[in-house]
Amino acid sequence: MSQLAEVLSAQKTLEESFIKKMNALEAQIQTAGPAKDTVAKVAEEFRAFRELVFGMLGLLRRQISECAQQIDEIETRSRRKALIVQGVAEAASEDCTKVTLDVLNSKLGLGLTASSLKVCHRLGQANTNHHRPILVKFASVEAKMKVWRAKTGLRGSKLALKEFLTKTRQSVFGKARQHFGMRSCWTLDGVIFIKAPDGSRHKVMSLDELGLLLGRYPRAQDTSTSADKRATEVLGGLKGTRKMSGSQSTKRKTWDEEKMAQAIKFVREKKMGYLKAAQHFQVPRTTLFRLCQKDEQSPEVAAAKKIN
Structure with a gap:
């Protein structure tokens, strides 16, 4: 919250500074005579003002970017205990918790109970064309990791498990898989891991970090x-x-x-x-x-x- 307050304060200061300086320049231009020195002075002050504006805007952009990253970190931490289950058949008036427990215990060979789950519900509006994914928030990180480590038991079935990524990280993950391939990208605790073509492994959490990797490992055009x-x-x-x-x-x-x-x-x-x-x-x-x-x-x- 202190970062957001700082951004708002900086924005207010910038607005006041811009308005004051523009009013002064406008007054000078209106009262300027034909003398060359007056025009040169106004032009010099305008260049200085323009540099000030660009500098302040750059500072404001950096502060907003830092705030966005911090908010994304907080939201990611709040999702540490959550997973999304895809491919589970949906029925009217279903008990989502019971359905999820039955699927996880039968497919993964786990012994989860109702106390192992804190929140369990479908995502999005009901649709007859497809089964909505299930958001599962576990009671502990240990229970979540127990399920996550056993997800290989779902291979060959229509079911799939994935982490509940933030919108920003989901976008980064999608772009990474599109560039490096599905088998070379995975997530763990909200962190995106990438296996580069040379065998090295990297972890990214933002589009800026991914951009550096895309520059180092350009995609082959002929593929x-x-x-x-x-x-x-x-x-x-x-x-x-x-x-x-x-x-x-x-x-x-x-x-x-x-x-x-x-x-x-x-x-x-x-x-x-x-x-x-x-x-x-x-x-x-x-x-x-x-x-x-x-x-x-x-x-x-x-x-x-x-x-x-």
Whole structure:
């Protein structure tokens, strides 16, 4: 709170200084005569005033940035005991605590009780198109870490666990995974860890820190291009085979070609796994898997498998 009060005080002082100086300059300009020395004096004072304004604005920006970082730190600490569970089927009038305990205990082999959870509820408004994630706040950090360390038991299922990151850190995490790949980025206690292409590990908590890493490890330009090309080739061959099959292929087409191309690209760039990419782009997972695994096959062979 003291930092915010300092920012507000600095802002008020700046406003008063700007108004006073601008009024003085305006008065000088209105009363200035044709003499060259008067014009030169006004111009010099204006340059000094401009430097003052830019300096003060830079100071204000730094103070606001520091305050934002401190607020983000406080909010992150308040979320240390929380996790988000995704993929749990939602039912009307459900007991969210009981459902969550059943899922965690059965899937992870834990012995959690109702006293282990402090808060448990769905996030967002109810939607019939998808199951809302569950926010779980545990009674202790130990209980949360017990679940977090056992999350590997969810592999191969539709369930997933993730940390309850702040909006700022979620944005940083998303950009990091987009640049370095999903398997090279993870979180622990709100801190984002990144494994660089050279094998070194780094931790970041802000966009500024991530920006330094992005500069040190630029993304290869041909990766995205080659992924796009491969996806286009696969779908191009698939489209040609569909034309040969006539109305039967049209009838069996249940997904969008553009979405499938995007899904193939994301999987091959390791931005998403098969399951998540299929759900995100709304394409069949089995078809996506076959197309992504067809590097040793021709597009026609993969297309024939899809149609048959």
